[in-house]
Amino acid sequence: MSKFSFIIQILSFILLLLIAFRLYCPAKTENWTAEQQRALAVNLRTKGLDLQAAKEFAVYLNDYKIPVKERPGVCVTIGNIYYDKLDFANAVAFYYRAEALDPEFACDKDVPKRIVDSLTKLGRQKEAAAARKRYTAVDPSLAVKEEKKEEAKEPEKPAKEEKSQEEK
DSSP states (O other), rough: HHHHHHHHHHHHHHHHHHHHHHSSSOOOOOOOOOOHHHHHHHHHHHHHHHHHHHHHHHHHHHHHOOOOGGHHHHHHHHHHHHHHTTOOHHHHHHHHHHHHHHHHHHHHHHHHHHHHHHHHHHHHHHHHHEEEHHHHOOEEEEEEEEHHHHHHHHHHHHHHHHHHHHHH
């Protein structure tokens, strides 16, 4: 029995050494740089492989140490890809991520309009209205568009009432 327990102890020790070696000496990885990852994503986008480009931009964003000031722009780029592909949920998620990283950067672009539009298309009217209200100070055209929509709706109501009175 002692011989058997001695063999088990040696095997356990070897197993622990292998685990420790694997943890402290990870397998060699490719010498892939952040610049190469970004170039791959840009290349995919220029070739029309937008969803694949979005995934590669996300890898670039999450796996590489890129400058803090560059992160919001990458998020907006990914959001724009999803927006163009009509994937409004993912678009809004990346726009909000860009806004969280740098509110001023995100508000300088078309991001507020795209957030409001995406939320509207997702059927989230209350959230779209709240976003529109929040962004109106940054982009007054959002409020103007809403006023024009309301003005366009008001004349239609009397016209419908007149038609119903004519039918009677």
